[in-house]
Amino acid sequence: MTEHVATNETILVVGGGISGMTAALEAAETGKNVVLVEKNPALGGRTSQLYRYFPKMCHPVCGLEINLRRLKSNPRVRVLTLAEVTGIDGVAGDYTATVKVSPRYVNANCTACGDCARAVELEVDDPFNYNLGKHKAAYLPNAMAYPQRYVLDPAIIGTPDADKAKAACKYGAIDLDMQEETIQVRAGAVIWATGWKPYDAAKIQPYGYGRFKNVITSVEFERLADVHGPTGGKILRPSDGKEAKNVAFIQCAGSRDENHLRHCSRFCCMASLKQTHYVRENYPQDGKSTIYYIDIRAIDRFEDFYQKVRDDASVTFIKSKVARISEDKDGNPVVWGVNTEGYKRYSTPHDLVVLAVGMEPSVKGMDIPGHIVADSSGFIEADPANGAVFGAGCATNALDVNRAVQSATAAALRAIQVVNKVAKAEA
Amino acid sequence: MAKREYAFYPGCSSQKGASASNYLTSVESMCKTLDVKLTEIPDWNCCGASIGYAEAGELPRHVMNARNFALSEQHLPGQEMVATCAACWLGARETRERLTHSDTLMADTREALKEAGLQINEMPEIRHMVEVLIEDLGFDEMAKHVVRPLEGVKIAGYVGCQTNRPFGVAGESFENPMYLDKLVDMVGAEAIPEYDMKVTCCGGALAFSEPEKAQAQIKDIIESAYDHGAEMIVTPCPLCQANVEIYQGQINQRYGTKFNIPVLYYSQLMVVAYGGSAKDAALNGQVIKARKLEEIAAKPVKR
């Protein structure tokens, strides 16, 4: 099935995380038509999976709420979820993108009442919680999900569970015959905002991620702290549900490492500094955090945040790249290394180890349609050869949220420059 | 299946009456079963080992290894070189890499080799016996020959350092290589994949020069094996084998422990599992006798 959904004055935004949403909304609020393509069933991306932001300790879903409200009230943005751009043809000002849309098995009739989830028995890994928990195979992706519409996991299609879901829905919202579709989107300019993925911590072998249950990643730790997460916001360690009061944060887990990621991922120092607050919030009496680092990269005003954490007696800083982690008889991860400020050896047990995993651009290894110039880390470079395909956010560099939003706003202008020329030429 | 042929580099410790002579015996027996033909490189010399560094210098060390390449090339053209000793393999492989990447070093090496009337053209690939087993034969092939599974024996796979780092066996991780555990499973014994000292250093040459430092490490290696319920330790490296086995008495004196755990080569396990006798497996070469394995070796073969 082929459908043309836009003219070439339209801007195509690929990726519905904070960068993509920002680029789409900023362009739409400047009067442009936008098609926003997101591969997940809901918008929000990785920031929606964070509990709090540094340095304000505010909640990412708060900004998401505003962005969703902007979106709901702006008919210029057309959102396609479960959709992936598989090809882009054409030239600046006149592209045609091929978009593969996977079946949701739930149509617009869905009221998000939840009857299907109650009817279905199968539980599957919950990617929103980085698989730390499970959810029903008929599910709302998360509490802030937009579109606010349930999804059926393909695993139940063709099973009695699917029929149960269908039978439970009073509104005819479940369509088990939905098929994958391919549609064409015409656009004058493309903003590529596919964000990042956490570096695969299992590749950092000495840290035993995957072997030791109590070694987790920083993104997973966000879910443990989040009230919407699998523990309801209690910091409990995965192996035995014990309260994790003594937490180690290991910086540069994958970053600044020629065996892994060459670049510095920029956000991880701040993320760990922030996460020490979670430990203190959970355990004000006896929570303890230790940060193992090479250089603390708390740039610009973040320095103030860093100094405040420095002043906190419950947080210890050790200048050291941790050499390895072992596990003691009680399931405590033991962190081994040397504090390089004066050569002090340590082998310290903690309740939980959090690896501040690096940022790898999602475009790395992804077949970006067209010819896009990327650097050796896989980030999209600004290059005239890219035509009117503009990188935004963490697809272009290791950025924190604030800088990603700036980048996305800038990308919106670059796209508008192209479509404005098109509009003028047509006028 | 066609016979596999390799140029064999046994190394100093595997010579008759040397500390790893039991390794050699069992490897020969194992290879017979697996239809692998090892032809000793004529007049091979010592790799220099890592411990020779004080005097070795860079070029002399590489020249020593290059001599073996030259001999292998000359006498066994086209064959890959196989070492059973971790240090031999590592030393040779390191030299091969350096020579490949440095034209100067290659030229200098050639010049020195000339003095011994030798030359290198195409350096042979350097393989460890474990690589041959895993990559060339594969576990399925190796398993076919198991006729006397080592049932009921719990064995800790101690990989050690030099077969594992910096090169390692392809597809294995530096921190948690699994091939010994797979091998233990393959011979019908019980592996301990979570054995957490499997890549801890045995102290290497420090076992000779600074025994107290090395023995502290060896103690951890053995202790953890006991903690995980191991009855034996298996290793692919002669120095690991010797260090972990022969100092147990001294460690017991030093730390008041009661260690008495046999330390074997993978090849010895395989020979017994393949139906070989205790003698084929050179079990008499154990300082700490592997009684349980001897008992199994005395049992009839299940065909």
Add this chain to the structure above:
Amino acid sequence: MADIKVAAYICKGCGLGERLDTDALVKVAQKDGKVPLVKSHDFLCNADGVAMIRNDVANEGVTHIMIGACSRRAKTEAFFFPENAVARANLREGVIWIRPDTEEARETTQDMAEDYIRMGCAEVKAMTAPGGNPNTGSNKTLLVVGGGVTGMTAAVEASKAGYPVVLVEKSSALGGWGARLFKRIPIHEPFKSPADTGVADLVSQVMGDSNIKVYLNATIAKTEGAPGRFVVDVATESGATHTEDIGAILQATGFTLYDMNKLPELGAGKSPNVVDQAGLEALASEAAAKDGVIRRPSDGQPVTSVVFVQCAGQRDTTGTHLSYCSGYCCNTSVKQAMYFKDANPSVETVVVYTDLRTPGNGEDFYRSAQEKGVIFTKGKVSQVLPSGNTSTVKFHDLILDDTDATIADVDLVVLATGQVPNSGVNIEALAKPQVAGEEGEAPAEGEAVEVKPISILNLTYRQGPDVPQLTQGFTDSHFICFPYETRRTGIYTAGPVRRPMDMAQAREDATGAALKAIQALENAELGRAAHPRSGDLSFPKVRLEGCTQCKRCTVECPFGAIDEDEKRFPVFNESRCRRCGTCMGACPVRVISFENYSVNTVGAQIKAVDIPDEFSEKPRILILACENDAYPALDMAGMNHNEYSAFVRIIPIRCLGSVNTIWVTDALNAGYDGVMMMGCKSGEQYQCHFVKGSELGRVRMSKIDDTLKTLNLESERVRDLEVAITDIKRVPEMINKYAEELVAIGPSPFKGF
């Protein structure tokens, strides 16, 4: 109100039909809500239900729609009627999902639903569909203040999008700080060597662009108006003033290096051989013009050794110097060390740092410097002692733990001092924010903290001549999600004036800010609000005949939207307004309102609630919940079926700042037992989307105690709460606890009056 026709629609789907007596709800809408057209539907949000409503609008003349179904946050596509006034009674997330499905709960749940129907009907009747601000301007020209890299980038990028630009630069040439650099930090693979600055290119792009009008040696003498209709006086050196009509403004006034003379212990001012990073750029440029050899200023001998002192006067915890990190200086020292190494590898270059901060691909640049032989030493420099033509650098080597590490006979020492923003007048130091009720007198002498004397924009705004600063002089936004949200609509700042940054970031920032400025002038023309209520067509209307010239609205407006005329009446500049309603909340005589949000729309809802008598044991609690955070939290509590008391009645508000005390007193007078106000965090780490809204609301409400006293009521009857959007468990707990407390206090004495 002429010709309004109200219709109410009650949905029976999602369990509403089973859990509630929807027939009774229909009757309530008819009888209490006095709505002539009331319909119920099994599945209101489906195509059929929506068609029914559309049909009524088209054929029955319905203008005002009350939907009793799910939350206003749900099913927004289905219930999208931009031409009509719409109110939503939240029966699903707000009633059945937060109540147990039990027989005994049925009655109170039904009471709750009926009240929400009454409230919805009352609200919608008090609304009009907003028509947009008529007082618009349509100027599309962008004013860029500052001709450095940031300003020039903004100008070029805006021009590329088709917008004319006026660029004002105070010096005699474009280029700013960037023009003083020899080379820049690389921004392309392989990130190994300093790159051409590109500034000359940029200057020629600006000069060659007929769409960009450049004023050199010029400053802004006066800025008045609003987005889409600014009028700006540009003063030139000659004394002439040129008036420009402007749509939006971008301030890119850059930074000044922190004065190294404040660092005598680091040798500054004691020898020409101790320079700051600017000094080194000058030496490098000078060298490049000659033989490429960087020379010692004192005697012109080639530099053979140089030490870079990082964080000079920065990251200072003693309060003497800058507390922040300027972020770019590590990469700059890496670059400058390469100036030496690339020219002559035997020059000794040591960088002394405490944390080396080269994020992103800067790591490659750092590595490259190491490859080139630059020595990096983790340490803290305590002293630079110049003597003759060389200096001695003393530092604490943190790795070798040597407190007396020394580098002797150094030819040149470079101090990496930081960026100090050129942000104009700190208006908040000039006039501390004043709260309602106090006459806006000038602040007492001596209260002002370090005031920069020269204004950049010379805004004629009631609230001061420049853009408010966040901290340490930077004009950054406090928002992580919305970095461009300054508190002056249509005026954006970019580059190092906003936050310390390097050239690459400044160019990105300039482009982003240019987009925001363009967006602001486009929306101003259409009479629509800017962020965060972007697209909102409502705007504040004031009934001047009732105004008492108290100035509370002009003082409190977080966005400086309201000026005063000579008679001290408020002058609303709607295009500057962000529609938070703080003015409305502040107004003691209630003359300010929005078409769809007013003292009346909320007041009517408060009054519409049925207050049971004191013997019924059914207390009533009014919750005024911020629509941005508290209301979604309550909604999500509902989605999680986190139960809370059936005695609460929740009204979403735009911001705590918009809460007019009359609502609280009216509620208490009407016999409510308690009022909970739920707003965002205020203070230094505020989370209010209107910056000061929740703070101002709180200050206002802190005075409610007096009112309670006069009413003879306990102070516990009004509760001010900070609620975050994640409080999905905490909020129900707070509600339930409060409900219990109120039972203990006893019913309000005003019931039944």
Add this chain to the structure above:
Amino acid sequence: MSANTAMATKYRNSFLKEVEEQVEMGDWVKMCMQCGVCAGSCPVNFQSAWEHPPQEIFMMIRAGKREEVLTSPSMWNCTSCYNCIVRCPRKLPITHIMHGLAEYAHRLGIAPKMQPTRFFSGLFWKNATKTGRVNELKLSMGLYFKDGFGAGVKEGMKMKDVALGLIKAKRLNPMELLGGHKCKDQKGIQAMLKKAYEIERSRKAAKMAG
């Protein structure tokens, strides 16, 4: 070296340059970013601590602490386990640098005199290159008798049980003392090594000369 010249070389490149020229893989020293993963990965570090772990040695080289580095026993603690190499985020060949530094200190004759591993290392190489193959018995005996006959007997007695065990298992042959394994072409080996030393020496001298 006078105190003044010592001061003048601190944090100067002279020693770093010397290391780059004379030490195997010495040109990697400048690439260290002081993360300390090598120190933490070293097994010896956790048994009995180095005087200076590798990363500190690298910093000392950069700080010009020539004397302290070259006379340090630290490099001699290396067990060649290669943990540091595989974990180093900057891919420094740390094991080889440590060996190289040891070799250089040994070459200059300023390495710690009584360092047992230094002694053993030299012994090993001599033993191996004398006949082309290692004679394990002579090697051990050589080690025990390093401090003279009396000490050797004492050391040997300590090792008696170990040796007996090996002899019983036929993994130590007392007859090795009388000859043992060797290569046939010993002459060739000696000539080849002599040449190799010659080449290496001249290359290093050339570097020193600049």
